[in-house]
Amino acid sequence: SSGINAEYGELKKEMTSKLDTNTPVNSDELQQKLEQQKRLELEYKEQLANIQARVSERPFLFEKQGLQGPGLDERIVRGVLERAGISEDVIAEILGQDMV
Secondary structure (H helix, E strand, O other): OHHHHHHHHHHHHHHHHHHHOOOOOOHHHHHHHHHHHHHHHHHHHHHHHHHHHHHHHOOOHHHHHHHOOOOHHHHHHHHHHHHOOOOHHHHHHHHOOOOO
């Protein structure tokens, strides 16, 4: 990715410098440079699309945390209950279900 950016930057700099100095440009050379620029832009767009696809497939941080066991709210409630001396078994008996 950074190689493509560097190559694209060098190509752009070279073409701009020739335009700024009014240096005559060979039409074959210009055609080659334009084709190279198009190839680099296509590679860049493909890499960008791949990056965007990978990012969109990843869960958001809050979703990821929710998938990794009890969430923050559940841990807070459990901590409060433990400090109050109330076990999950007592709550399960009161509610008539398994809380674990």
